[in-house]
Amino acid sequence: MDAATLPRPAAAGAPPRAGVVPAVELLSAEKVFANGVRGLDPIQLRVAGGEFVSLIGPSGCGKSTLLKLVAKLIEPSDGRILWWRGGFEGVGQPGRRLAFVFQDPTLMPWSRVSTNVRLPLDFVGTPRAEAKQRVEAALAQVELGPYARHFPRQLSGGMRMRVSIARAMVTEPDLLLMDEPFGALDEFSRNRLDEDLARLSWERGLTTIFVTHSIYEAVFLSSRIVVMAAHPGRIFGEFRVDEPMPRTAEFRSSDRFAQACRDLSAMLSDAALASRRTA
Ligand SMILES: Nc1ncnc2c1ncn2[C@@H]1O[C@H](COP(=O)(O)OP(=O)(O)OP(=O)(O)O)[C@@H](O)[C@H]1O
Ligand SMILES: [Mg+2]
Structure with missing residues (x-):
């Protein structure tokens, strides 16, 4: 099939249509x-x-x-x-x-959770108010809203991994690459994150x-x-x-x-x- 005649991908938020584009x-x-x-x-x-x-x-x-x-x-x-x-x-x-999540959450230990999640938005100069809104939404998605002002050391391994996922999601990627992201977690935490x-x-x-x-x-x-x-x-x-x-x-x-x-x-x-x- 010619590339130009292929249907366009699903809009963000819509259920994916695997195998389409x-x-x-x-x-x-x-x-x-x-x-x-x-x-x-x-x-x-x-x-x-x-x-x-x-x-x-x-x-x-x-x-x-x-x-x-x-x-x-x-x-x-x-x-x-x-x-x-x-x-x-x-x-x-x-x-x-495109967002990449590694096995290690690679968070900045001296920065609060919200600052860690905001990092990719700071890189591209996203306006402050918009960045704040997107960070809040990303943290809510991984159920870490109440931990925005915590430091990584105050979180469990599973929670730190959630922060790392929120940091990937905040960029609103359409292609997510994950390299053994939950390999270091106990089975219960891994199942939940899955x-x-x-x-x-x-x-x-x-x-x-x-x-x-x-x-x-x-x-x-x-x-x-x-x-x-x-x-x-x-x-x-x-x-x-x-x-x-x-x-x-x-x-x-x-x-x-x-x-x-x-x-x-x-x-x-x-x-x-x-x-x-x-x-
Ligand atoms: N930078 C590098 N320089 C030289 N060889 C490398 C480099 N990176 C990977 N390799 C080699 O390439 C092969 C594939 O490595 P890779 O890390 O992709 O494997 P993997 O499937 O991810 O392994 P694992 O399950 O242990 O993470 C291995 O033989 C590895 O030693
Ligand atoms: Mg590997």
């Missing part, structure tokens, strides 16, 4: 690092607007490298990456509508690429899971989770969830085996 596309994008290490073999991956795609695979298979390529934090050694921003006029640059993220990404019509080592987390959150293998990093297979969005805690206790986890686990074992064979 591409948000980002890797066209044989590969990465060989300066020291000669082959981080990623050529990757062919199209993520559509409103999709929630997880990357899962053994350590060293290039998940973070792939995410950094999409964020333009690093350049591909060969191949291309295309970004669409709310239409086709912005193809080619990731722009400001539920919040499922709701937020649905409400905001976000396109999300999410890196995780957890089969349960990947199945709970994703519309599609990309299973990767290592030595060299590459896509091993894909796994769809055809369940209505937004997912809620009930999904976790369903037989369908258990079955999907078993199936994904089997594919992941095969990917691990393939990685060892080529190590």
